[in-house]
Amino acid sequence: MHVDVIVNAANTSLDSSTGGLTKAVADAGGPSIQAECARIIGKRGRLLEGQAVATGAGNLPCKLIVHAVAPTWYGSGYGQSIALDDKRKEVLLLTDVVRNSLKIAEKMGHTSIAIPAIGAGGNRFPLDLCVKTILEAVDSYCRTNKPKSLMEIRIVDNADTTCQKFQNGLVEQYGYGSVVITNDERSTDDWQMAPSHSDGDMEEDRTTGAGAQSTKNPYVMKTAEGKSVTLIKGSIAKQKVDVIVNTTQPSLDLNTGAVSKAILKVAGQQLQQEVNIQKTEVSTNEGDILVTTATGSLKCKKVFHVLCCQWDSGGKAEKLLKSVMQGCFDKADKSGMQSIAFPAIGTGGLNFPKDVTAKIMYDEAKNYSAANPQSQLTDIKFVVYDQDHETITAFEDVITKLTGVQLRKRHHRRPPTKQHGASMTGSRKKGYSSSPLQSSQYSLTTSAVQQSSTAGIGKNYLLT
Known part of the structure; x- marks a missing residue:
């Protein structure tokens, strides 16, 4: 996967020794990333949940790393069914962290960004609510800000279950008619499904x-x-x-x-x-x-x-x-x-x-x-x-x-929305990587509001 910006699900101290994605990013990118993070903390102190900062990419095949601090879920319903319209503090903070990451990428003139399903792992955010919040935050950002440079947003995760949740979320929001299968690594095992207006x-x-x-x-x-x-x-x-x-x-x-x-x-x-x-x-x-x-x-x-x-x-x-x-x-x-x-x-x-x-x-x-x-x-x-x-x-x-799309069931879905020209795309990757961040990903690609937006879903690798 080739993007300008990779979002790292960071902690408030930007400490990469805690493991998970943060450590994988630091290990793959080299010591310069952690050194820059340390300078940021030394200058401004710990970050707050919902905030994001940028560093260089070190040895990673991208131009920038955005370190985003997702909220930890403290709701009493952890592990139980959560109302998806629940606008409690954690939802607002997760929305902020997604929007802040996109703002940094846009402000620095980058055209593409990869965002993991931040908050859904160690932060204990209920998965369904996490997926819904991230997709809505991306959609809202594009409609509100009309980005000029940022044309492609990819959402990634290392769990097939999470990937399927994102696919379901895209279909629910935009309809099967707008689901497109993308192909990030140009593998001949992959297909792209074009939107309904393409032919x-x-x-x-x-x-x-x-x-x-x-x-x-x-x-x-x-x-x-x-x-x-x-x-x-x-x-x-x-x-x-x-x-x-x-x-x-x-x-x-x-x-x-x-x-x-x-x-x-x-x-x-x-x-x-x-x-x-x-x-x-x-x-x-x-x-x-x-x-x-x-x-x-x-x-x-x-x-x-x-x-x-x-x-x-x-x-x-x-x-x-x-x-x-x-x-x-x-x-x-x-x-x-x-x-x-x-x-x-x-x-x-x-x-x-x-x-x-x-x-x-x-x-x-x-x-x-x-x-x-x-x-x-x-x-x-x-x-x-x-x-x-x-x-x-x-x-x-x-x-x-x-x-992965049940096409024969799509007749029971509502027609795809025309909101800000959006179309959703998805991809399934087949392949192997020696990267420490080998993962199953669902990628969301969203163009600027005034252009045709797309979103993607697929298995690929974040740091290859």
Whole structure:
């Protein structure tokens, strides 16, 4: 994770020998940090709860350390359920410490900051109330102060439970439609989920009636290299892309199979005629890809006909699916295509397990993106017939595993708020670090009020 400012959950004496995050920061940053802290205490005395001061970063990969003193929870309800609207002294002090940390970063012209879940550990702050207070403090600060330099705020913690609490808090406050999966370390295992307004085309086919656009969240994810992968519920033949992928069998009879029939109906018989001509000139074995340009009324430039096989239990079908996915990506890129739409390959009459197909398709999109970061093919769509609920569920389950977000439950949530243009983002990191501050983090990224705000959630490492 690369940020300008790291917030250290400090004690009133700025003593790093007490352990926890404070000691980890001092150990990783070197003796200069503790020496500067000692000079500050010598000059002004102990800090008060809610206050924050800044020092240099020492050996840490950032520009500044903000030492923030969170309040200790003395409420009689420690360890019990606490009313989340409780504005007792500790809540006000925690709000102050978050706002003071942000003020220091903004005043010194920094653009990004990482804040741990201060107060939730040794300070005994009730976790739910701590999470709610921190998120509200960040939101309030951005709405009130309209920061000019500070564009990115990340909230981090070393406990998966706390991470999940932050994710739930973001979703509750902003709605699933604004949750975005970020990728701080650019690992190819990570995905980014884009906000609902990022890809207007994806909703064009998700209608409840003629011309009625769905207001549900479009499932748009991004690879580490920035290529979008969108799940669409609708008809493959209605997609507006450079390439539409058709699944068929070596006979190349486009009147066979639901996907082929749908494409042929829109393209017209000229598509079948071109296929008939080409199959006499090129190989038509399982795994081959036939390219045609007679697209008729299809809103595409080319149709890639993938010659698939029946599912088998020996692994041949899985290998073939991976191969044709990569083949389609390669052909599209070499042809200068920028967008491509795939059906749920093999999940119909070819009897591919729906969960296997969904996982392979996302994996292969990620693998292609990682191996070809400069490819001009940047827009990948997976299109599942909107009445095929089992296949839709399989694809949604893959997204849930990648993001931790229960997408099918989002229909019961309220729509995302439009407050100060905010959108919430989240990420799940996979990786290992020798850093003493290896941690599971949920990161919140918030832009200035007048710009589009984002927030992120993820596993990554604070001091790498």
